[in-house]
Amino acid sequence: MDALKIKLDAGAFMPERAHADDAGLDLFAPEECYISLFPTCRAKINTGVHVAVPRGHVGKIEAKSSLMETYGILTSGTIDSGYTGSIHVMLFNAGQETLKIVPGQKIAQLVIYPIITPQVVEVDKLDETERGDGGFGSTGAMAKEATGNGEV
Numbered sequence: 476m477d478a479l480k481i482k483l484d485a486g487a488f489m490p491e492r493a494h495a496d497d498a499g500l501d502l503f504a505p506e507e508c509y510i511s512l513f514p515t516c517r518a519k520i521n522t523g524v525h526v527a528v529p530r531g532h533v534g535k536i537e538a539k540s541s542l543m544e545t546y547g548i549l550t551s552g553t554i555d556s557g558y559t560g561s562i563h564v565m566l567f568n569a570g571q572e573t574l575k576i577v578p579g580q581k582i583a584q585l586v587i588y589p590i591i592t593p594q595v596v597e598v599d600k601l602d603e604t605e606r607g608d609g610g611f612g613s614t615g616a617m618a619k620e621a622t623g624n625g626e627v
Contacts, residue, residue, distance in 0.1 A: 479587065480527040484561060486578075487523025490585055499537060499584030502564060510576040512548070517567040520582060528556040533590045536564055536583050546570045550583050 479500075483489060486506035493501060504510075505523045512518050528534045534554030542548035547570025554562060564583045568574060576582065606613075 479529075482525040482559075484523035484525070488579060490524055490526075499586045501539070501581045502536070502562065502583045502585055504576050504578055504580045504582050506578045508576060508578050512546075512566060512568045512574040512576060514568050514571050514573065517565060518576070520564045520566065520576070522562045522564060522582075524562045525559050526554065526562065526585070527559060528554055528587060530556050531589060531592075532556060532587050534562075535586045535588060536562070537586050539581055539583060542574070542582070546572055546574045548574060554585070 481490065484505075488503035488505065490500035490502055492499070502522050502524060504520055508520060510518050510520070526534060533556065536550055536552030536554070538548060538550045547568060549567045549569050550564055552563075552565060562585070566574075566576075566582060
């Protein structure tokens with residue numbers, strides 16, 4: 476991938492890496508963005524950033540670790556390569572303090588990942604594996620406590 480093409484709406488800030496080797500590009504709250512994000516509430520912020528994610532890649536909106544640690548702010552999102560609209564960031568406050576969001580504040584990061592897009596084919600049966608259909612908790616400490624031998 477050569478360059479990531481980005482278009483900005485009026486009042487938007489150019490995404491940037493804090494360090495040259497960072498995977499994520501920081502996304503910022505745009506000008507005119509003043510939000511109080513109360514505990515257990517969510518906010519959708521239009522960053523005004525449009526990106527041309529290259530074919531064979533996906534853009535993922537990831538949380539800023541500092542906002543997760545300090546305020547319990549969670550976010551996630553997917554930007555498909557065909558989408559060129561403005562990036563909106565959905566923030567959820569899972570913490571106990573109100574977060575004041577102001578223009579130019581880092582609110583999330585954009586990470587570009589390569590993807591595979593296999594053809595989807597319905598089958599009657601899947602191949603056998605060691606794990607099989609063992610799901611949530613099937614390999615953890617809770618499973619061992621339940622029966623004493625790791626079986627559920």
